[in-house]
Amino acid sequence: MEDRQIRPGTDGADDKAGEAKVDLIAVVVAVNDGEPCLLTIGEADTLPSGPFALEHRSPQSGLRGWVEQQTGHPLGYIEQLYTFADRDRVGTERQQRVISISYLALTRKEQATASCACGWHSWYEYFPWEDHRSGTPPEGLDILRARLVEWADAAGDPATQRERWQRVAIAFGIDERHWNEELTLQRYELLYEAALVEEASGGKATPPPAAVSGKAMVADHRRILATGVTRLRSKIKYRPVVFELMRPTFTLLQLQRTVEALAGRLIDKPNFRRLVEQQELVEETGDTSVDTGGRPAKLYRFRRAVLDERAFAGTKLPLSRA
Amino acid sequence: MEDRQIRPGTDGADDKAGEAKVDLIAVVVAVNDGEPCLLTIGEADTLPSGPFALEHRSPQSGLRGWVEQQTGHPLGYIEQLYTFADRDRVGTERQQRVISISYLALTRKEQATASCACGWHSWYEYFPWEDHRSGTPPEGLDILRARLVEWADAAGDPATQRERWQRVAIAFGIDERHWNEELTLQRYELLYEAALVEEASGGKATPPPAAVSGKAMVADHRRILATGVTRLRSKIKYRPVVFELMRPTFTLLQLQRTVEALAGRLIDKPNFRRLVEQQELVEETGDTSVDTGGRPAKLYRFRRAVLDERAFAGTKLPLSRA
DNA sequence: TCCCCTTATTGTCAGATCGAATATAATCGG
DNA sequence: CCGATTATATTCGATCTGACAATAAGGGGA
Known part of the structure; x- marks a missing residue:
C-alpha cells in the first residue's frame, strides 16, 4: 500500500497512459416563438462538436469556433456542463476512448448569419414527457x-x-x-x-x-441534452440567465413564457411579476408593445447592472417549489 | 460559411487533433475535529491525481484507484467538479496540453487503512480569509x-x-x-x-x-481546491451530503459544527435543529453521548431512506441567506 | 357610441418559513 | 445543594409564497 508511484501532477510523459481523443460538444439553446429549441447539425439529430485542438487556447474558444463554423451561430453565454468519458459510451469499434467536454450555450435564433446544414428542434421532440405547459x-x-x-x-x-x-x-x-x-x-x-x-x-x-418516448439522437447526445436541460432548469431559478435568450426589449409576459418554455410548466402571472420586479432585474423602456389583442404591455429591458451589483449564489429567481 | 466539415461526433481518426493527456484529480475532503481538511500527497501541497488510462472503465473508477493507491483512502461520495483544460494552465515546457478532470470526494479520516506519503491539512491553511467561524x-x-x-x-x-x-x-x-x-x-x-x-x-x-494570503499549492491545484470548496459550500444547502462526513452516529451539535466548518460561518443552534428535524433527515438512536460537560446529548443517525423518499433538487437544507 | 372580449397591472390574504431570542431540562464538579 | 455548562423546547414577529380577486386599458363588432 505504500510503494506505489506518487505522481505530482505533471510528469510521466513516457507512457501513453492518459492519452485520449477529446471532443468539444455544445448544447445550444434558444427559445423561438415560445418553444425551447436545440441547435442540431446534419440530417441526423446531432449536436455541434469538434475535436479539441492544440491551437485552441481554451475549450470555450475552441467550442465557439466549431459551433460558428458548423452552424453560423455566434455563441454568447457558455458554461461547462459535464465531461463524458466512460469507456463504452459510444458504440466504439476501436480501442480508443472518446472524451467529450460538453457545454451549455444560450443564444437567440435571429443571431444566425446564414442558413446552413443545421436546424432548430424543440427539445420536447426529444423529451415529450417533459412538457407540462398545457x-x-x-x-x-x-x-x-x-x-x-x-x-x-x-x-x-x-x-x-x-x-x-x-x-x-x-x-x-x-x-x-x-x-x-x-x-x-x-x-x-x-x-x-x-x-x-x-x-x-x-x-x-x-x-x-x-410520439411517446421521443426522438433518439446520435450516440449519447440525448443524454448530453438531458444534462443541459436539467442544468438550465435549475439555473434559471438562481441566476438571471433567461435574459440571454430574450430580445433586447420584451414584455413581462414574453419573459414569463420563456421561463415557462424552459421549465416546462406554467407560472402564476402576478407572482412572477412580483418576483421579477422586486428583484429589480428589469427596467421600463418607456415604450409599450403593439400586441395581439388586449391592453398594451410595457416594454422592459434587462438591467445588466444587476450582474455587477449582486452575487447570484443562493439567491432566488422565478419559479419556486411546488 | 457552408462548406465546412460536418463532424458527426465519432469520426476523424486520421489527424492528431483532439489528442491530449488526460489526468484525473481529486479534492478529497473530511472534517476532522471540527476542521475541514484536504487530503494531499507528497511533500509539496499536491492533490492526489493520476493519468486516465485505457483500463479504467470510467473516470470515477480510475480516480478511486489512484486515490486509494496514493493515500490508502477508499472514497465514498464522488462528484465531478470541473474539467480544466486551458493551454497555459500548467507551467508547461512541452507543446502538449494537459487536461484535468477534477472531482470532489467526501470521506472520513478514520477510513484510512494505513499512513503513507499523504496528509490532512485544514483547507483554511490555503484560504485563511475564508474562515469566519470566530x-x-x-x-x-x-x-x-x-x-x-x-x-x-x-x-x-x-x-x-x-x-x-x-x-x-x-x-x-x-x-x-x-x-x-x-x-x-x-x-x-x-x-x-x-x-x-x-x-x-x-x-x-x-x-x-x-499567514494572510495562504499557502500556495502545486500548479493550479489551489484553484481546483477553491472550485471544490465553492461547490461543497453551495451543495450542503440543498443536498444532504454532510452526512458523508459524519460518523455513523452523532449529536446534533457535532452535525452543526461540521456544517459550520464547511461553510466557514456560525449558525444559530435552535434554528439549525429545527431545520434538520422538520426535514426528518435524522433519527434518534436511543443512546446519548458521553460528552464534555453539560447535559448529555441525544445521538442520531442519518436516515438513509430520505435519499429514496425525496428528490433533492431545489429543496433546502441548513444555512440560509444572510 | 357602447358592450364585450382580451390582456395588463395592482392588490389581498392566509399559510409557511426564517431569524432572533427566551425559557426549561439534565448532568457535572465543587 | 449550588452554579456552571450544555441540551432541548417554545415563542414571536418579519418576510416570503402561493392562490386568488379586482381593476385598468386597449381592440373589435353591434
Whole structure:
C-alpha cells in the first residue's frame, strides 16, 4: 500500500497512459416563438462538436469556433456542463476512448448569419414527457409510467423492486408526489435503464412509439441534452440567465413564457411579476408593445447592472417549489 | 460559411487533433475535529491525481484507484467538479496540453487503512480569509481588502476601475454587503488576478505574507481546491451530503459544527435543529453521548431512506441567506 | 357610441418559513 | 445543594409564497 508511484501532477510523459481523443460538444439553446429549441447539425439529430485542438487556447474558444463554423451561430453565454468519458459510451469499434467536454450555450435564433446544414428542434421532440405547459400531463406520460412500473416489478429480488419503484415514483411524480421539472436527467436515465428509449435497448426490447418516448439522437447526445436541460432548469431559478435568450426589449409576459418554455410548466402571472420586479432585474423602456389583442404591455429591458451589483449564489429567481 | 466539415461526433481518426493527456484529480475532503481538511500527497501541497488510462472503465473508477493507491483512502461520495483544460494552465515546457478532470470526494479520516506519503491539512491553511467561524472576520482580511482596492485603483481607465471595485466589493463583502461564503472561487480568482497569491505573480509582485494570503499549492491545484470548496459550500444547502462526513452516529451539535466548518460561518443552534428535524433527515438512536460537560446529548443517525423518499433538487437544507 | 372580449397591472390574504431570542431540562464538579 | 455548562423546547414577529380577486386599458363588432 505504500510503494506505489506518487505522481505530482505533471510528469510521466513516457507512457501513453492518459492519452485520449477529446471532443468539444455544445448544447445550444434558444427559445423561438415560445418553444425551447436545440441547435442540431446534419440530417441526423446531432449536436455541434469538434475535436479539441492544440491551437485552441481554451475549450470555450475552441467550442465557439466549431459551433460558428458548423452552424453560423455566434455563441454568447457558455458554461461547462459535464465531461463524458466512460469507456463504452459510444458504440466504439476501436480501442480508443472518446472524451467529450460538453457545454451549455444560450443564444437567440435571429443571431444566425446564414442558413446552413443545421436546424432548430424543440427539445420536447426529444423529451415529450417533459412538457407540462398545457396544465395537464402530456399524452404518453401515463404509458411511460406504466411501462416503468412493469420494469420495476420485473426486477429479481423484492429489494430491487422497491428501490426501482421508489426512483420511478420520485422522478415521474407518481403517488401524490409533485412533478419536479428539474429531474429531466434522472427521468431520461431511468427510461434508458428500463430500455424505453430507442438508443438503450440495442434493438432488444421494443420501446413505445416515438410520439411517446421521443426522438433518439446520435450516440449519447440525448443524454448530453438531458444534462443541459436539467442544468438550465435549475439555473434559471438562481441566476438571471433567461435574459440571454430574450430580445433586447420584451414584455413581462414574453419573459414569463420563456421561463415557462424552459421549465416546462406554467407560472402564476402576478407572482412572477412580483418576483421579477422586486428583484429589480428589469427596467421600463418607456415604450409599450403593439400586441395581439388586449391592453398594451410595457416594454422592459434587462438591467445588466444587476450582474455587477449582486452575487447570484443562493439567491432566488422565478419559479419556486411546488 | 457552408462548406465546412460536418463532424458527426465519432469520426476523424486520421489527424492528431483532439489528442491530449488526460489526468484525473481529486479534492478529497473530511472534517476532522471540527476542521475541514484536504487530503494531499507528497511533500509539496499536491492533490492526489493520476493519468486516465485505457483500463479504467470510467473516470470515477480510475480516480478511486489512484486515490486509494496514493493515500490508502477508499472514497465514498464522488462528484465531478470541473474539467480544466486551458493551454497555459500548467507551467508547461512541452507543446502538449494537459487536461484535468477534477472531482470532489467526501470521506472520513478514520477510513484510512494505513499512513503513507499523504496528509490532512485544514483547507483554511490555503484560504485563511475564508474562515469566519470566530464571529469576527479573520485577521488579514482587511489587508487583502486594502490591497485589492489598491489594485482596482491601479487600473488604467475609470471604467475598469469601477468594474474591478464592484467585483471586489461583492466578493469580499465591502460596503455594507454581507459576506457570502459561496464566493470562494470568485475571491481566489480576484486575488490571483491582483497577483496577491504566490502562484499568480510569477515572482513579479510581492504578495502579502502566507499567514494572510495562504499557502500556495502545486500548479493550479489551489484553484481546483477553491472550485471544490465553492461547490461543497453551495451543495450542503440543498443536498444532504454532510452526512458523508459524519460518523455513523452523532449529536446534533457535532452535525452543526461540521456544517459550520464547511461553510466557514456560525449558525444559530435552535434554528439549525429545527431545520434538520422538520426535514426528518435524522433519527434518534436511543443512546446519548458521553460528552464534555453539560447535559448529555441525544445521538442520531442519518436516515438513509430520505435519499429514496425525496428528490433533492431545489429543496433546502441548513444555512440560509444572510 | 357602447358592450364585450382580451390582456395588463395592482392588490389581498392566509399559510409557511426564517431569524432572533427566551425559557426549561439534565448532568457535572465543587 | 449550588452554579456552571450544555441540551432541548417554545415563542414571536418579519418576510416570503402561493392562490386568488379586482381593476385598468386597449381592440373589435353591434
